[in-house]
Amino acid sequence: MKATINDVAKQAEVSIKTVSRVINNEVSVRQATRDKVLAAVKALDYQPNLAARNLAGTKSYSIAYVYDNPNAYYIIDMQKGILSACKKQGYELLIHPCNAKADNITQEISTMVKQSRVAGLVLTPPFSEMPEFVQQMKQLDVKIVRIMSGDVAPDDLTPCIMVNDHQASYKITQHLIDLGHRHIGFIVGGAEHKSSSERLSGYTQALKDNDIAISENLIVHGEYSFESGVHGAKSLIAEEIKPTAIFSCNDEIAAGALFAARLMNIAIPEELSIVGFENSPFSRQTWPTLTTADQPNDQIAENATNLLIAHVRNQSLKNIVTHYTPELVVRNSTGRVSTDKNI
The missing domain is CATH 3.40.50.2300 (Response regulator)
Structure with a gap:
């Protein structure tokens, strides 16, 4: 028979509310209590029903990745990093590919946010570089983290991951x-x-x-x-x-x-x-x-998602800006210029 949250609370000798706090990675739980609950979760092979949790409470435990990018490898790495953070922190991930140039794109994403009850959005270019779009999303009372190109954040609308x-x-x-x-x-x-x-x-x-x-x-x-x-x-x-x-x-x-x-x-x-x-x-x-x-797109995405979830939980109140600079990798496609050959 599948274990329930009641079973976990009974085995850990804590309240159901405490189990919920541990599962949701809330900071207001002592480490010794957290360890007891996690041990009970593991022993009982308890699997939280995230969808039911979204429906049952006022909090949302889903975030969305909204993107329009033709680079398949970039998208795969981003999804990998976001999903890694979501799994560790007890959140579900909603993937929403779309056309950033569509006339009704703001309405499309607004509808998705409302219907899916997402708590936050991870935005990559070109969406992260569309300030009017970001402003309109913020009016929906949804948290946002942007991944952008540059060394300085262009504004203080949201936390940013800047790639130099x-x-x-x-x-x-x-x-x-x-x-x-x-x-x-x-x-x-x-x-x-x-x-x-x-x-x-x-x-x-x-x-x-x-x-x-x-x-x-x-x-x-x-x-x-x-x-x-x-x-x-x-x-x-x-x-x-x-x-x-x-x-x-x-x-x-x-x-x-x-x-x-x-x-x-x-x-x-x-x-x-x-x-x-x-x-x-x-x-x-x-x-x-x-x-x-x-x-390191997967690392950048995981960092962005952790930052987003911290904002959703009100654990981080400042619009933090994190920086990455891609590093040169020399392989076999470059060599010294030829002085005796012409293309």
């Missing part, structure tokens, strides 16, 4: 410059994502600091997709002054650029170096493997 794409991009570009590259192409991701402009600005800043002229002909605008990498690389290689290296705004774009180079019989990295960004599985599945920047 500019600095990471600067380091990648400097790595290429240190290898002797001066004609470095750049394939930009989707314009609606601030990460695109932040990574582009890191690239241009590194060029300026090394007295390398910025050529608009070496900058190609695209989307965060494999196809953009293919088209972008072909466009760059068709230029009169050809790049000796291509910096792609993410690993998927870089994989496409590498594919295009292979089609044109260009040796990587002997004739052309290619770098990506994020350290997604794309960077490890290509040949040669891609030099990239390691962005």
Whole structure:
């Protein structure tokens, strides 16, 4: 027979309310009491019914991840990190993919929040970078944590996890410059994502600091997709002054650029170096493997979710800002610039 909360309370010799507080990870329980309750939960193999708990009380034990992002690996890592935090803290996760450009998007998310009784929202780009949308969500009395690109939070609307794409991009570009590259192409991701402009600005800043002229002909605008990498690389290689290296705004774009180079019989990295960004599985599945920047999306997401749940429980009253800077990972797709070969 399935154990109930009454069984746990009886075995731990505490009240049902105390068991509930322990299960909900509330801070107002002594450690010795918490240990007794958790031991009883384990011994009885008690499984709380989170859905019933949502219906029975005034509190909600669900949070939602709202996203519109074409990068499947990014979404998988985010879901993994959010779900990890939810499981540890006794919360359910609602996944809500949608179109950020839809005319009725605010109404759609508002309806979801009300009908699903979610306590909080984890927002990633482009939603996290839409202040009017965030303001309207806050009017629903729902807690929000945003994951954003940049080194400084743009406002104090919500707690934020900031990813310093500019600095990471600067380091990648400097790595290429240190290898002797001066004609470095750049394939930009989707314009609606601030990460695109932040990574582009890191690239241009590194060029300026090394007295390398910025050529608009070496900058190609695209989307965060494999196809953009293919088209972008072909466009760059068709230029009169050809790049000796291509910096792609993410690993998927870089994989496409590498594919295009292979089609044109260009040796990587002997004739052309290619770098990506994020350290997604794309960077490890290509040949040669891609030099990239390691962005720990699952860790970022778990941190954001813990911060959100702390706000839901009123354990954290300040709009905390946490920072991450992706780190350079050097692999086989970059090498010293060739002086005796031309693409």
